Amino acid sequence: MNKVDLTTIAAELKKTKKAVILTHENPDGDAIGSALALSKAMQSNGSKVVVFSPDNPPSSFDFLEGFSDIRIANDPEVTGLVQEGYRIIVVDGSSPNRCGISNFPPGSDPMVIDHHPTVEDYGQIVFVDTTRSSTAENIFHILNAAGLQIGLTVSECLFTGIITDTGSFKYPNATSETFEITAQLVKSGMSTAKVSSMIYERMSYANRKLLGRAMERLSVSLGGKLAITAVTWKDMNEFEAELRDTDFIIDEIRKLGGCEIYVFAKEYRPDQFRISMRGRGMFDLSQLALKYGGGGHHDAAGFNATGDWLFVRANLLQIFESLLNNK
Template sequence: MSELLETIIGDAGTIGICGHIHPDGDSVGSVLGCYLYLKNVFPDAEITPYLDQPGESFRMLTGIEQIRSDFQLPEEPFDVFISLDCGSADRMGKCQEAFDKAKKTISIDHHITNTGFGQINFVEPYASSACEVLFGHLDREKIDLPTAEALYVGIMHDTGVFKYSCTSEKTMNIAGFLMSKGIDTANLIDQSFYMKTFKQLKAMGYALNKAELQLGGKAIITVLTKNDMEKLGITSADTEGIVSELRTTDGVECAVFVREDAPQTYKFSLRSNGKVDVSAISSSFDGGGHKMAAGFTAKGELDGILTQVYAMIMLQL
């Protein structure tokens, strides 16, 4: 049996929890699931979950309002700080300093590129999600319905609703156990994964309409500029799902979604259909991810960066 989180935490009075910047479903689910679980196990400890404002698609999760997006971190070092779904320390954003200052630090993650930045590192590169890794360090008996829902949502998001190759027999067994807690799975999947706001729907349509084929139809790319985003009235959180949609195009091996986050600063999201290892491309730009799904941020002239990315894709085709 793997080491339980509560054994490591011991008698800590203050516990900080964080996920990564621009949180996805796994980041939200793991931070919230970890928070709710520890709240049950340590009712007297002061436990604070920090995360950028989660998207609307997570508002049905119990306890989501407890997440602190103001990042007003205390001066005093935390007894324990837990990082979830972060492949490297800088992914923690505003929490990095508090994490580094904490007396005990734990990193729970599943990125193959993980740098081992915690004092204790629970990293399983072949796990579907940070939620799956976290689950392995929880006492099943103490998982209640809200915790189960948060973990289920995280796993669902990182597996594309149990579809991506990272979905294993173990993943399904965990999901099955979480279901046994009484989750209304159909409703939860729809609400958190498929439902879109009208704005998100329009953004998706706009991005798909702008898409272009490259490398003889083996790659597909779309770029949303800052200007596009302002015109559509959307934030970065509203662009989730675009790259996955690109990937389903017939004949495509690699899908590329580019978002301009600041002048000459571009966030790349990459998806593969199997042939191309996108984490290798992302690593060469100091990004992270997995073979089939990865991302990075690059600065400079977009055309120059794209030329490099295409060359790296081509080498793998």
């Protein structure tokens, strides 16, 4: 892994005329916003860019320009583009195993742009600044350093990444610079009210029903320090839900006062769970997630688990009991 500074990554980006942009599985607002912002800025500079996601991106972000052009990542198509001279750029993807392809084709010379402290050792050129609130913040600085235009379309994408990764500026990763960047995006004509409304005020019927089921199943354990709940595969089928319909439920769980850790498990296939965790600064959840093959941030991280809900829940209680006891 060759870590580079802002000037170097900006120069590499500017001279890249064909790019395949990849991001992580179960993409969030920072993944989609960063990928589309980079894509649109590069296209405005004359580059050919194709954006891939391992999964169908959440419809919460379908208002962003370029959303409908996102393709599902697959080996044949990505390999074919690399053979045509396209370079791979991974944004917000801390692990190569989460990008939707089995491996990087020869000649892809992958660039990695991220802000996670748990980025694995991969990529020919890597730019990681963990002091930023989001990968979108890093993209903002890279585009400026490269002299690429940040207009309304790019601003909406960048703000999507910032607002989702900072929990609407509620998380401690929202710094004074985060607000300064947001102010610059607003100057482009971007409406914070519009973007916020499009993301958070268009929830599906299935999402609301799943939220209700998660609240019914919610329990507080380990001396009131852990709040834990889930939606099961049965719930998903009952409400004809997709994985995207579980978006933002963890943020509702986190509104419960008095706990130190919040856990939301979503069964996206039979006996296959994605575990989302939120904290309040007491524990580094990214390191816990990394231990179980996941990743994330200090106060927002996740990993996968296998088994039925009773089995997974029992294992999670053991994991967090050990974490709390070693505090």
